[in-house]
Amino acid sequence: MQEQYSPSDIEAAAQTDWENADAFKVTETPDQETFYCLSMFPYPSGKLHMGHVRNYTIGDVIARYQRMQGKNVLQPMGWDAFGMPAENAAMNNKVAPAEWTYSNIDYMRTQLKSLGLAIDWSREVTTCKPDYYRWEQWLFTKLFEKGVIYRKNGTVNWDPVDQTVLANEQVIDGKGWRSGALIEKREIPMYYFAITDYAEELLSSLDDLPGWPEQVKTMQRNWIGKSVGMEVHFPYDTDSIGQDGKLKVFTTRPDTLMGATYVAVAAEHPLATLAAKSDKRLQTFIDECKRGGVAEADIATQEKKGLPTPLFVKHPLTGAKMPVWVANYVLMTYGEGAVMAVPAHDERDFEFATKFDLPIKPVVRTSAGDSTPAPWQDAYGEKGELINSEEFDGLDFASAFTAIGDVLEQNDLGAPRTQFRLRDWGISRQRYWGCPIPIIHCDACGDVPVPEDQLPVVLPENVVPDGSGSPLAKMADFYDCSCPKCGAAAKRETDTMDTFVESSWYFARYASPNYDQGMVDPKAANHWLPVDQYIGGIEHAILHLLYARFFTKLMRDEGLIEASEPFKNLLTQGMVIAETYYRLEANGSKSWFNPADVIVERDAKGKILAAKLESDGLPVVVGGIEKMSKSKNNGVDPQAMIEQYGADTCRLFMMFASPPDMSLEWSDSGVEGAFRFLRRVWRLNHAHANNGGPAGKPDLNALSDAQKNVRRAIHLAIRQASQDIGQHHKFNTAIAAVMTLMNVLEKAPQETAQDRALLQEGLETVALLLAPIAPHICHSLWQALGHNDAVIDARWPQLDENALTQDTLQLVIQVNGKLRGHIDVAADTSRDAIEAAARDNENVQRFTEGLTIRKVIVVPGKLVNIVAN
């Protein structure tokens, strides 16, 4: 064994050993318990960042731990390779997105390999390759025929200068990011997945996921947003509207129907269009509403504006005339694009009615009384007994719901209905670098799905987009085709799919990545699915995870797989953050400096006083701790870290610095600390090797008290690390437990054979407990400790409960809940004896002097609290 810990040597050696043995390649073995461990695959943006390192280290620790439990562990890797950044890079560098993507993948693969991940690389999947996306196209055609995918109009951000559709991210303060032009909403035809058909199941089966964080399930429940309510029809006032018809609205508060004083429709609503024909001002307002992007966050924060129309509808119960307003807060995408307004009992309606002087009619007795004077109080929104509602007076919410629902149904003016907030998933993108939508438009036959024998529709790879319009729409070679049904000249669809489609089923493809007879090989897929542990960023809590759940159900219903849910257990990891430093430039902009180039001055307590740039010695502003990003220049390059300290140090630091679901603050000195710890582990092993090397098992019947304490420390560490890694995924405290054990082992004597046997047990424990986290060094240590098998195939250490028992316990003594002392008692001391000993305690006597003892609380094994006053 080398004296010095040399990470570069031992990491290369370990990785070579694993590669030579094909150590992480797995096949379906029916008799062995499987464990499918999956981290969200990366977008090949160019270089690995620390967020990736954290994500894949967490996954690797879990995978290696499960392997040590004797399971057949599948841990694959792939590339979420379609996406916008490739098109942006193409425009900037005049390189085709395909070429850029493939070279990024090659570079990032070598980076991932240097981390020493226990990945089965033979299963690598790349979503931009035809052998992957052809099956996506195949499923699309099946679902289109089934009606699960359909075509309708949707609203997009339109850049009138670049003549192109923009992503929400590309709209900044209502303007196009490249052109600076004011963005408009535009309606275009798109393909939709009918995810709302599955809304009920997506909601209810969240209850079948005990291994998901409650937080994520709550977010998904709220996103799906099931509302039980009433569809209410307001008949047109034909005098004003000029035609018969009904305005449909959805409400969760039909009990307040008698308090409805007007209705409001979205700017895109047919009634708004009708009214605008004869009203220029209204048309101007509607045009104004169509300005700006489509992002909900922008729409929801804008000022609430509205305009009256000359139109009226009739109240379904009283027949009273109610004015129709157009309001920018009514969303065309939710419900019917129209709402009935009850200003007395809805905050938004109250605000709107107050602003425009519309009538406010209270119809519910709330805890604030029978009237609703301004300003708005939350109590006005309460449910309660009906008032001012004629025959419905006195009813409570539930009976009013039923009674009003009955009347509406009898008159064919409404009925109870369930409404979801969830909308159907529009997947058409007017972009080049994505999976082509397999549809052919024929004048005679309409939208015809591409037949299976003509799949895949291959995306040409040698295209450099220029930022205007969709490149495929300019390529006749691509879109000219003949109709598969009638053979007439036809036009191929030039939109591509949302990249979320690829990431919605990749986990299933890993089971049989090269299967060419179908989307998945059912035998393999059912062997591995569902994923036992999925790991990824919390930013995916809703969209990606919901779409993946949806796809699993679609694939189940196509008979492709058996699973109904893709991910049994979910771990959402926090961000990697770091200090930022900047200087204010003359023009008011900030230029950001990388932490590696900055020297920080601290006061005597270590608090940051000032910072200066290493190169010129002039001060920089300490900008606060933020997510590592290119824009703030506070990223730390993982490659540099690995080269300087080795992958094990990098992995150990990341796992130690904070629990996986919290944000992780980068700290150079923390990395140093991790490196120092591994060096200590190495040194103690080296000393042990020099002191006779591997020793036998200790004689448990002949341990001194000091030796018992050493052995107790070993098994405390086993207990702690087993719980922390196996159950709670708290790697930081597992590592702390191993550090505590090392502190004991370093001080333990090494003279006798018994001492050395104990140290052997301790060092083996350290190697095994650290093996998932720092696999390379443990690979070496395990050999040095005299083992012929590799540590990756060793079993996780077993806890010996006997090693933990103690003869005496220390109890805490409190007076009125305050710590006043400790007593040592034999483990089997009776409750009465403990109480007596506590009362005898000198401090207890001092602090209860002159007081009467009212109560004594004894918590066995923990504390005694004496209550006195």
Next chain:
RNA sequence: GCCUCGAUGGCGGAAUUGGUAGACGCGGCGGAUUCAAAAUCCGUUUCUGGUGACAGAGUGGGAGUUCGAUUCUCCCUCGAGGCACCA
């Protein structure tokens, strides 16, 4: 605006079911070793008062439940993630 989560020493964090607040590490300070440095080792380190023993305060702020609250309830402040075309 809406949904979700978070806030503990100088710093990252720990406290498993309501039971010793600050494990473990970083940083700081003091010392040992060294010609010197690096590396390593030892001690110390929540704050305030006190030479000291010790006392008091303390988990973002305010209230509440309890013998006892970082932990449970309510209100507030600040920060983060998401909001359907970033992935």
